[in-house]
Amino acid sequence: MKKILLAVALIASSVGIYSFTNKAGGDLFVAEVAKSKVEFIGSKTDGYHTGFFSLKDGELSVEAGKISGGRFTISLSSLKVTDESGEKLEGHLKSPDFFDLAKSSDATFSISSVNYIAANKAEINGILTLKGITAPVKFIAYIRGIDEKKIFAEASFTIDRTAFGMSYGKGKVADDVQINVHLFAKK
Numbered sequence: 001m002k003k004i005l006l007a008v009a010l011i012a013s014s015v016g017i018y019s020f021t022n023k024a025g026g027d028l029f030v031a032e033v034a035k036s037k038v039e040f041i042g043s044k045t046d047g048y049h050t051g052f053f054s055l056k057d058g059e060l061s062v063e064a065g066k067i068s069g070g071r072f073t074i075s076l077s078s079l080k081v082t083d084e085s086g087e088k089l090e091g092h093l094k095s096p097d098f099f100d101l102a103k104s105s106d107a108t109f110s111i112s113s114v115n116y117i118a119a120n121k122a123e124i125n126g127i128l129t130l131k132g133i134t135a136p137v138k139f140i141a142y143i144r145g146i147d148e149k150k151i152f153a154e155a156s157f158t159i160d161r162t163a164f165g166m167s168y169g170k171g172k173v174a175d176d177v178q179i180n181v182h183l184f185a186k187k
Helices: 002-015 086-093
Strands: 029-030 037-044 047-063 066-081 104-119 119-132 133-146 149-158 174-185
Touching: 029 104, 047 086, 047 174, 066 086, 066 133, 104 133
Parallel strands: none
Antiparallel strands: 029 047, 029 174, 037 047, 037 174, 047 066, 066 104, 104 119, 119 133, 133 149, 149 174
């Protein structure tokens, strides 16, 4: 169960991961941290765990009405387990077995490139740094709303928790963690 939450937290970090690298020349939108959320679902042989992380800060660059870059910081210390395992699992996920918050309380995500597939759908390539380990992350983002004042975008993808040194429960806890990002930003 703890492994699942760890995996979810890793994914959430990756979704913090939904950070876009700021590009010069574009309009800058600031993440609304109170509304934005990085959710995770970690699975194991006998169940799953759900939870979320909050954003600490973030920004998106927009050029010609399209996201062109950005960067985000995910607050790992904001980890909240939303299933019946609650605080007990939160404590384990914050331990060295998973996120090791005593060493690093944040994860970062920077967008390397954005390739629009459709008017409201883009492939995002970026770099996620978690627990001092940096790895590429790629996912499809859905831009649900964008205008001159605000942006709402979402993404669902998986990350491999073991790529970030989280191997606790290997064989019982799935390596891949489902991440769901809900990003709100305003000018």
